[in-house]
Amino acid sequence: MFQPPSLLFTQSRHLLRRSHRRRLLLLTPHLLHSSLSTLSHTLSHPIYTIWSANTGLGKTLVSAGIAASSMLSPSKLVYIKPLQTGYPLDSDSAFVYRKIPQILHRRNPQLTLLASNQILNVSIPAARFKIGDNFSEERVSTKNGFGNFGFYEERRVGEGEGEGSELICKTIFAWKEAISPHSATEREGTFVGDDDVLVLLKKCLEIGVDSNGNGEGRVLSLVETSGGVASPGSSGSLQCDLYRPFRLPSILVGDGRLGGISGTISAYESLTIRGYDVVAIVLEDHGLENELPLLSYLRNRVPVLVLPSIPKDPLDDLMEWFDESQSVFDLLKGIMLSSYKKQMDRLHEMPKKAQEIFWWPFTQHKLVPQEKVTVIDSRCGENFAVHKVKDHECITQMFDACASWWTQGPNAALQIKLAREMGYTAARFGHVMFPENVYEPALECAELLLQGVGKGWASRVYFSDNGSTAIEIALKMAFRKFLADNKVLLDLPQCNTDESSIELKVVALRGSYHGDTLGAMDAQAPSPYTGFLQQPWYTGRGVFLDPPFVSMCDGVWKIAVPKKMHYEDVILEDTSFNSRDHVFDKSRDNSNLASIYSTYISQELPLSSGSRKSSHAGALIIEPVIQGAGGMLMVDPLFQRILVKECKNRKIPVIFDEVFTGYWRLGVQSAAELLFCQPDIACYAKLMTGGMIPLATTLATNDVFESFVGDSKLDALLHGHSYSAHAVGCAAACNSIKWFKDTQTNPNVVPGQNLLRELWDTELVQKISFHPTVQRVVSLGTLFALELKVEAHDAGYASLCGTSLLLKLQEDGIYMRPLGNVIYMMCGPCTSPRVCLQMLETLYTRLDEFTQEKGRKAREISS
C-alpha cells in the first residue's frame, strides 16, 4: 500500500513537536512477550469479555444487567475491570458493586449476598485525589507509579437463610484522568507492560475457580474493557490485541444511534479479524432499529438483542430501567451459558471424533490413545492455547517447539498483521489464475525472492504448492538443462530422444529428504519412508553419497568422516573445532580434508553405463547444511561446497532444497550464505509464508529457463498446480519476508548483517552436549536438536525412547515431537533469546530426571 515518506514526515514532524515523548513510547513494538508464557484460564465456569463499539454505549450497564440476571439464584459473580481511568469519580467496579445488591434486593429481598470491591493498583494522582488531605505516599510501597492503597469495600445484604450469593468486583489498574489509559499512563507517570496486565488478569480469573470443580451454572466471570474494541490499553497496544492471548468469548455492546450500524459492524470485524468469537451483540434502542440491518448482516452467526432506552437523567437510579431490561438480560445470560456449554461439549468430544475420522500423516493410529490427542483451541504467536483436563479444566498456553512442524514463524504481532493482510488479499483477489497474467502479490513476491534469496544468481520464479512439488519441478528443470547442455555428449538429434537409451540419475546425499511425492522420493536414498509397502513404485534413481556429518559432542564440534574417505596414504588432520564459526570458515577450503572430499567425489560421480541404458548424473540435489527429516543432521559445509564445485565443473545442474533450511530457519535467509556458493535451482516453502499457508517456489537461473524456450508449447515446462502463485499465499510471503528481515519489526536481526543473533545460549548448549544421556547436539539459527544416547536397536525413526521426556516437557508448557531418538526445539525468527534460554533450562532439568529414571529402570531390570 501507498506511503509517501517525505510527506508523512512533514506531518509527523509537526506532531513530534507537539508530543515528542509519547510518540516514542507508542512506536516501541508492542506484544513482544519476552518470557515463556504461563498464561491460562479456567474452563470450570463461563468467562466473558464485554467489548464495546465505542465509548459511552453502556458496557457497564450491560455487565451489571448480566450480573443481576445470573445472581438471582445462589451463585458467584466475578467482575473485573482491568483498566479504569477517571478514578475515583468513575469506577465501573464500584458501580457494579453498588447496583447489584440494589437490584437483587428489589427482585428478591430474601436473597443473601456478600459483595466486595477492590482497587488493586492506583496511580498516585488518583490515590491523592481519593484520599484527599490525609494522603501520604509513604503509607504504601509503590511500583511503576502505582500503589495498593487498600481500597477495599464489602457489604452483606439480605436476610434470607441458606446459601448466599457472592459478588467480587476488582479493578486492576486505576488512573485519575478521564482519558484513554495510554494517555493517562503517561500523564500520571506510571508504567504498565502488557504482560503485567495479563498476569494480574490471570490471577483475577482464578478467583472464580470452584474448588469442587463444578462451577457450571453457578459461577460467571466478566471482564469489562475500556472504551472501544480497538482503544489503546495502557502500553499503547490496542485492547483487542492486548487481551488476545486469552481469546475469551465476547459480548459486543453495539451502537444504536445514527451511524451506529457501521460502528457496530466494524467493531465486530475488528474482533473477528483477531480471532475472537462474538457470542452476542446487544445495543440500546434509539428508535432507529439498527438491529435489523445488523441481524441481516450477521445472519446465522450472532444474535442481536435490543435494550430499552437508557434514562439520561444522572439522578435516575436506573432501577426501573433494569426492571424493563430484565428479560433481555435473562435472554443474554441464557445465550452465554448455552454457548459455554456448547463449547465445553465440543472440547470434550473432539479427541474422540478426531481419532475416529482423521487419518493423520506419519502417525501410527494404534499408538495414539484418546488421551494423547491434543486439543488446540488457538494459537497466539509462538504459543498454542491447549485444552487441558488435568487438575481442573483449563485453556493453557504451550510454546510450539515443533514450530508447527517446521513452518511456523510469526510472533503475535505478525500473526495479526498476516491475518489482516490475508483477509485483505482474499477480499481483493480471491484466487486469480496465474499463466499469462500478473497481479500485485505474485509480482511483489517474485521480486522479493529475486532480491533476497535469489540475489546474484536466480532470475526466474516458478510457483507451486509445497516443498515436494517444488522439488519435482526443480528436477524437471535440472534434467532439461542437463540434456540441453549435453546434446553432443548424448548424441541426441534435436532433442528427439529415444528414451529407452538414456537413464538420468540424481546425485544426492544419504539421509536427505526431499518430499513424499514419487519424484521427490526417487531422489532420496532408501529409508524407512521409501519401503515397498510405503510406495511400491519407489526405485531410488540416485547416486547416493555418504556425507560427513558435524555435531557438538562433549562441548566440541566434531566431523565424522565416513569410512570410505579414510584413504590409506592420507593422514586426516584434526577434525574438531571449538566453535561453530570455525566449521563454517572459508579458509577450510585449503585443508587436507578438502582434497580428501574432492577425491571421494571424483571417484563416485562417474556412472557406469548399464547394459541397456547409458546412465548420466543429470542433477545434484542437497539440503544445504542441515538434513531435517533425516534427523537434524548437520553436513560438513566444506563437503557440500566442494560437491557443488565438482558438479558445476561437470555441467551437472545444482539444486538446493531450502524448503526446510530457507528463510531464517538456520539464522540466515538462505543457507547458501553459509556455504559460500550458489545453486542453479533452489526451492523454498515452509517459512517463506511465515508458516501461515502453503506456497512453494522454485527459483532458477536464466540459463535453466532458456532451456525451455522454443517454438512449441510442448517445449514449455508443462507442470502446474491450480493454485500456482495464489494471491493469499503470495501476500503472506511478501509480508513475512519483509517483517523477518526488518530490524524495526524483528529485534533478532543483527543490523546491517542480514543474520539473526545467537538465539540458543552458547554455554548452555555446550553444557547439554556434556550430558550423559546426550549423544550429540546441533544448534543453528532457530533450531536446537539433540540425539539421545540409545542402544542401537532403539535408534532411528520408529524409536519411542524420548516419549517420557517429551511428556514431562509438555507439562512444562513446551510442545515437542520426536524424530525417533532425535528431539528438537524450534522457535520463530523473532522469538526472544530469553524464551529460548528458558526452554533450554527446562530441557536440561528434565534431562537429568530422564537419566535418573532410565538408570533406575535399568537397575530394576538388572536386579
Add this chain to the structure above:
Amino acid sequence: MFQPPSLLFTQSRHLLRRSHRRRLLLLTPHLLHSSLSTLSHTLSHPIYTIWSANTGLGKTLVSAGIAASSMLSPSKLVYIKPLQTGYPLDSDSAFVYRKIPQILHRRNPQLTLLASNQILNVSIPAARFKIGDNFSEERVSTKNGFGNFGFYEERRVGEGEGEGSELICKTIFAWKEAISPHSATEREGTFVGDDDVLVLLKKCLEIGVDSNGNGEGRVLSLVETSGGVASPGSSGSLQCDLYRPFRLPSILVGDGRLGGISGTISAYESLTIRGYDVVAIVLEDHGLENELPLLSYLRNRVPVLVLPSIPKDPLDDLMEWFDESQSVFDLLKGIMLSSYKKQMDRLHEMPKKAQEIFWWPFTQHKLVPQEKVTVIDSRCGENFAVHKVKDHECITQMFDACASWWTQGPNAALQIKLAREMGYTAARFGHVMFPENVYEPALECAELLLQGVGKGWASRVYFSDNGSTAIEIALKMAFRKFLADNKVLLDLPQCNTDESSIELKVVALRGSYHGDTLGAMDAQAPSPYTGFLQQPWYTGRGVFLDPPFVSMCDGVWKIAVPKKMHYEDVILEDTSFNSRDHVFDKSRDNSNLASIYSTYISQELPLSSGSRKSSHAGALIIEPVIQGAGGMLMVDPLFQRILVKECKNRKIPVIFDEVFTGYWRLGVQSAAELLFCQPDIACYAKLMTGGMIPLATTLATNDVFESFVGDSKLDALLHGHSYSAHAVGCAAACNSIKWFKDTQTNPNVVPGQNLLRELWDTELVQKISFHPTVQRVVSLGTLFALELKVEAHDAGYASLCGTSLLLKLQEDGIYMRPLGNVIYMMCGPCTSPRVCLQMLETLYTRLDEFTQEKGRKAREISS
C-alpha cells in the same frame, strides 16, 4: 460460531412485530449481480472515495477541502454523492457547489470557474418538499419512486482571462428523511437495486474522462459515501460491499473524539478486509492527539493527517477554517496525486516485469508477447477487474470463464465472507501442526466431507495440499490395500516383500490426467505432458483402457464406441440419445452396450506376468464422468460404472479422482452421484475451498485405513506435507461447502435435491452444437465446452486455432483460455443462469464471425 436458534427467534419475533416489511427487505440476498458485468472506471485521472468512520465527522468538509486545493490552477473536479438523505435541507453536493467558488475566489479573485450541481433522482416526498405548492407529480415521469425533476443549478465566477476551472457536482439519489438510505428507501416508497447505483455511478465517473486522454494533474473525481463505512446503502447492502466492484482508492475520515481511535481503526479494518486501499486518514483535532496511536498502529502503511477544530456555530461560513486547513488539504491532495501516479507507474511496468521474472506453468514464454499479459487489479466474485489500455486506460470487469483455472466458485458475497473467515482463522490459529492434534476447522472440515461427498462409504480423511499430492496418497493407500487383500495370491510372507518380484500397475483410462508429480504422472497414459523431455523418469505404470466418449453433436448426444469394442458377432444398439438425462439413466445397465463394455474390460484386466516380475493391477483410478485436462471429454457413465464393478469384483481398490469434478463442478457435490456407484478412495481439492486457497483431501473407507494399522510406526502411511489440514484452508472449505449447498445462499440449488439447476440454456447449447465450426459440445453443471472442427494437424494441446476467437470474447468481457482446440467456459456454483445465457449468446455471435473469417482466409489461400 454460536447460534441458539430458538432464542434468536424469540428476539426476532419481537422485532418482526415492529417492522415486518423491512425485515423481509433486508433478508433478501444482496450483491447478487444477475447480468454479465459491464462495470469499468477510467484511469485517465485520479478517482477517490471519501469514507468516514462514523456519521458527522466532516466527510463533506474534507471533500470540499480537497476540491479547493486541487482547483487553484485550472482544472476539473467531479464531485459525486451517490446517496443523499435529508434532501433538500441536507445536500452535500449543494454544499460543495456553494463553498468551492467562495473559497477559490477568496484565494485567487482572478480565477474563473464554471460550477454546476445536479440532483439526478429525487424521491417524491423530497421533491414535493423542495418544490412546495407548485409540486406536481405529473410534471415528470417517475420510476421506482424517483423522478428527475431537473434540479440543476450552475454559476460562473471570476473575471480572469484564459482557461478556467470546472466544478461538476452530482447527487445520484436523494431522499427527504434524514435517516439511513435503507430506511429512507422504504419510508419514501422507492426502490434502488445495487446494480442501479453502480451503473449510474459508472456514468458519473465517465464525466471526468479527458477526451485528450491527459487528465493527470488536471482532473480529479471524488465519490462521497453516506454515514460510516459499513452503513447500509439503499438496498440494505453495506456501502463498503456495495461499492466494492469499483474498489476505488480511499480516503478515510477518522474520528478525533474520545473513543475515536477505536472507531477509526475498526473502520479502516472494515475497508481493508474488503480489499480496499486506504491512501490516507484525516481527522479533526479534538485535543486528544488520536493521531498518535493511529500513526503507531498504521506505521509504514497510511499517513494520518490532522485538521484544525471545526467551528460549531452553524452561522460560521467556515472560510477561516478552510484557510487554516489549506496546508493539510494541500498535503492530502499531494498524497492522492502521488499515490495515483505510483499506481499508474506500477500498472504500466507490470506486464514487462512479469515477463522478465515469472516462469508461468504450462506456458511457452516465447508465445506470450508483452501486450498479451493481462494485468489483474482485483476480482469481485466471478469477475476479474482488468487493466485495459485500448481507447483510454481503464479498469474493466471481465467474467473469469476459466474460473481461475478450474478452482474458483464464490460470488461477491461469499468472497467477502471467506475473506473474513480466513482472516479470523489466521488470527485464531495461524497454522497448527496436524498429527495427533485436533482443532476446530480441521475437525469440522472432516465432518462435512464425510457427511457430504463421503457419505455412505468413507470413514477417514487424509489432508494434503493439492490434487497431485492427494492422488499420490490415494495410490499409496490403494496399493497397500491391494497387498493386504491379496496376501495369499502374492504369497507374501508377512508383508516382507521382495520388491523385485512384484510389479504393481494402475488401471486407468486414456486421456485422463491426475497431476504433475511423478506418481500421478505414472498413473497416466503417455501424452504431451509425459514426454521424455518433460519428465525423463516417466514410465507409465498403467493398464490403460480406451474409454467410450459421449458428446453432443448436431443436437444429439452420441457415444463414440472405440474400435476395440466392435466385436464381430455383436450388433451395436443405437448409441444416440436425445437428452443428457438418458445418457445417465441407470436403466442402461441392461443394454447390450453394457455387456460389450463388460467383455472388453474382462479382456483387458488380467495382466501378463513379465519375465522377471509378476504384474498385478493394484488400483483403478478414474476421473468420474469428465476428463478435464484431457480436453473436457465426457466418458460414458455406463462404462465407468461397469469398470468400477469389475474392479471391485477383483478386489482392485477403486480411486475416484474428483479434484476437477468434485464440489459442484458437474452440478452435484460428488460426480459419484452421477455414476450411481462408490469408490474405496476419492480425492478432492480445487473447488473444495471455494477456489480460494490450496487444500486437498483423500477420503478412504475404513477397510483401506485398517490396512495401515499395526504395531510399528513404520506400518503407518508415512506421507505428509507440512501444511496438512492447515486451519485457514479448512475454514475456507467449511464455509464454501456450507454456502454452496444451502438454498438460502445459493439460489441455484434445487431445494431438496442436492443438485444445481441447469445453468446453460439447453436450447442454445443444442443450437451451438449445430454450428458448422463446432465438432462437439458438452455442458454439465458449471461447465460448458466445445471442440472446434480443425484439420488433424491442428488438433491437440498445442493447437492455437482458437486464439482469434478467444481474443474477440475477451473484448466482450469474457476471459477464456483454450485447451488446444477445445474451448470452455466455467462459472461458479452460484452464478446466475442469466449470466451463463449472456455468455453463450456472445459466444454464438463470435462463432459466426470466426467461421466467416476462417472461410475468408481459406478462400484467400485457395485463390
